[in-house]
Amino acid sequence: MSLYKIARTVVAIIFFPLYRIEVKGKENVPNEGPVIICSNHISNLDPPVVGITSPRDIYFMAKGELFEKPLLGKLLLGIHAFPVKRGMRDRNALRKGLAILDEGKTLGLFPEGTRSKTGKLGKALAGAGFFALRSSATIVPCAIIGSYKPFKKLTVIYGEPMDMDYYRTTRSSAQDAADAIMSEIEKLKKNYQSEYSSLDK
Template sequence: MFYRIVVKILKFLVFIFFDLKVHNSENIDNTEGGLIVCGNHISMIDPVILAVSTKRQIHYMGKKELFDHKILGFLFRKLGAFPVDRQGISLSAIKSSIAVLNEGGVLGIYPEGTRIQTGYDESNAKPGIAMIANKAKAKILPVYIEGPYKFRGKLELYVGEEKDYFENYTEKIKTEEYTQIGKEILKDIYNLKSDGKNNEN
């Protein structure tokens, strides 16, 4: 209930401040069970844009510093977010991620780990997302957002289709294979921009 109320308020604010167009939101809305949503990351407002664009609640990882403030930390947790230490391996964050997926929830992750303004670079891909998806037996859905975050700026959110990145793997996956899958995920995210433009023409 708390989440839905906050999202309604945020949706109203987004309507006022931005010109948002969402492509294929049904690709998220019509899914069931555990799902990982992965997107490019250009602004701290990205999670808000995605949250107001889908009917499903998305649980985000957030850098642990955001939870240090008592009030903000309380609000983030009430909204389903949980902290992650970006400087090292955060076992608690991994466990929380898998728990969300095993309970049939949607996990939101930015595979580049931080905000990126320079576009696609496969070296920014991380193996952690693939590992979490494999352990939870969850599919991954890519999303791509573009546009200036300024008053009445035109924002476009492209939503891809959920995909099983492990259907061709029959043996135990090695670390380097997780890294390769991470690169594939990142490529699929950035391809949504060109694919979306082509579909409109």
């Protein structure tokens, strides 16, 4: 068994009961072909949570500094992370992300680029739009809703794949595409909150 599979199994055993994780819409993630899962970002625990709830193995970017430590760097590579230099346009990371998609694999992105301390959605960076426009990947929006407090419910929702043809054929900017993705994530959150509040009545 690969290190990724081992890590995923261990984390799942701990996280699912600890955070009472509920998963919705896993069937919206295609079984084959390149996929980009784009999620909101509320905690440093988001990558492993998306990793254990997605039906497919996911490759994530991680801070380049983490790979400077030999043992940690090898561990991160083993669990499908690859380095990105934050605060600048990292061409190597962009090429690596596109190569992953060219191989028909799944790339996990947090369009906001950094965690939201309030839980509210932040402004999307252009990176997610870049990968969406420069690849043929299916874009699946994802919303993480709740808090990471032990034994409090945490919900992960995978939305229906987005149709990016308009943005690809009209030569839209990467920022426009990223904004559209964030809009879909926001809809997932609002629809869930509306549904949840109606059940409480």
